Amino acid sequence: xxxxxxxxxxxxxxxLHRVGRPGVWRSLVGAVLLLxxxxxxxxxxxxxxxxxxxxxLGDSLDQASSVLDVTTEATPTGLALLNLxxxxxxxxxxxxxxxxxxxxxxxxxxxAPRLRWRYLxxxxxxxxxxxxxxxxxxxxxxxxxxxxxxxxxxxxxxxRTRDFLVVILLLTPxxxxxxxxxxxxYLTQAFGxxxxxxxASQALAVLGPALIFALFHGxxxxxxxxxxxxxxxxxxxxxxxxxxxxxxxxxxxVLNNFLAFGLALAFGDLTTALNAEGGSSWWMIxxxxxQSLVYLALATWVARAMGLVDEGPPVGGAVPPPSGxxxxxxxxxxx
Numbered sequence: 001x002x003x004x005x006x007x008x009x010x011x012x013x014x015x016l017h018r019v020g021r022p023g024v025w026r027s028l029v030g031a032v033l034l035l036x037x038x039x040x041x042x043x044x045x046x047x048x049x050x051x052x053x054x055x056x057l058g059d060s061l062d063q064a065s066s067v068l069d070v071t072t073e074a075t076p077t078g079l080a081l082l083n084l085x086x087x088x089x090x091x092x093x094x095x096x097x098x099x100x101x102x103x104x105x106x107x108x109x110x111x112a113p114r115l116r117w118r119y120l121x122x123x124x125x126x127x128x129x130x131x132x133x134x135x136x137x138x139x140x141x142x143x144x145x146x147x148x149x150x151x152x153x154x155x156x157x158x159x160r161t162r163d164f165l166v167v168i169l170l171l172t173p174x175x176x177x178x179x180x181x182x183x184x185x186y187l188t189q190a191f192g193x194x195x196x197x198x199x200a201s202q203a204l205a206v207l208g209p210a211l212i213f214a215l216f217h218g219x220x221x222x223x224x225x226x227x228x229x230x231x232x233x234x235x236x237x238x239x240x241x242x243x244x245x246x247x248x249x250x251x252x253x254v255l256n257n258f259l260a261f262g263l264a265l266a267f268g269d270l271t272t273a274l275n276a277e278g279g280s281s282w283w284m285i286x287x288x289x290x291q292s293l294v295y296l297a298l299a300t301w302v303a304r305a306m307g308l309v310d311e312g313p314p315v316g317g318a319v320p321p322p323s324g325x326x327x328x329x330x331x332x333x334x335x
Contacts, residue, residue: 010311013111013244014192014205020101027190030100034186038089039216050081074271076163080171087174089182097186108185110245111312119306123251126298131255134291141283154266161265168261176253183213183233184240184249206237224281228288235292239299244310248299
């Protein structure tokens with residue numbers, strides 16, 4: 001029989017699995033299941049469906065495969081498929097959260113429990129401020145043009161460019177949110193449920209997903225690129241715990257992807273941007289760390305100024321129920 005929770009226990013975001021169905025194994029199984037679904041099964045099924053549709057429209061198998069393979073040459077169709085595959089992490093995270101833990105999907109968004117849209121929109125503005133701070137730092141660093149933002153002649157605007165812009169504007173926010181719901185959402189709650197010690201739980205909840213996030217961007221990354229992605233994961237994980245939700249990491253992730261894809265379309269090559277695993281230097285890390293640290297400070301300060309909750313309501317000492325929401329003593333404040 002499950003041990004009743006302390007009546008005064010107020011779960012932080014990374015502790016929410018503890019008020020669902022008992023059993024640490026559920027979090028471990030759920031984490032592995034989600035990673036397999038998002039990075040193996042969904043790409044296989046979605047890719048097969050996309051190939052079938054393109055062949056029905058007149059392409060050969062080789063042509064269809066080439067259109068969808070963004071590692072060789074990015075196409076609007078291939079980018080759209082990639083974004084939709086990663087965006088599928090959102091409903092899959094909801095499904096696994098309900099199925100394994102009997103927690104309603106809204107508990108993945110925040111401890112409110114819902115997505116706090118006003119804070120998310122404010123964070124979009126804060127992410128621009130942090131980006132400007134990083135650009136100022138990059139101006140005084142010994143970074144070559146090849147390592148910084150693309151420079152030179154502006155690419156021609158073609159119908160292909162237009163199609164890329166439509167895909168980026170419509171689907172990139174869903175792709176960025178999908179990664180956050182998977183890595184900073186479910187995986188943060190999964191790692192945070194492994195141990196009870198407060199500091200150890202927080203450290204695991206931040207470092208575990210950050211490491212997996214960086215590794216899943218490619219095993220052939222050079223060390224500066226890997227560290228940059230790992231550092232972003234750490235910053236995002238800290239923000240999730242400090243603010244009690246996914247809004248701040250989603251906003252920063254969306255801006256970063258818009259910037260990377262926009263610069264690639266305007267000055268560079270989108271295929272290279274999608275498969276970036278090298279070409280950076282440790283000097284560039286100082287610029288991106290500035291962005292992360294400034295954003296961490298601003299987003300934390302604004303969350304506190306807005307009165308956002310970073311803990312759920314007290315559980316009331318009840319044993320987690322077999323289904324439905326966790327038993328809570330009071331509804332969470334609607335901030």
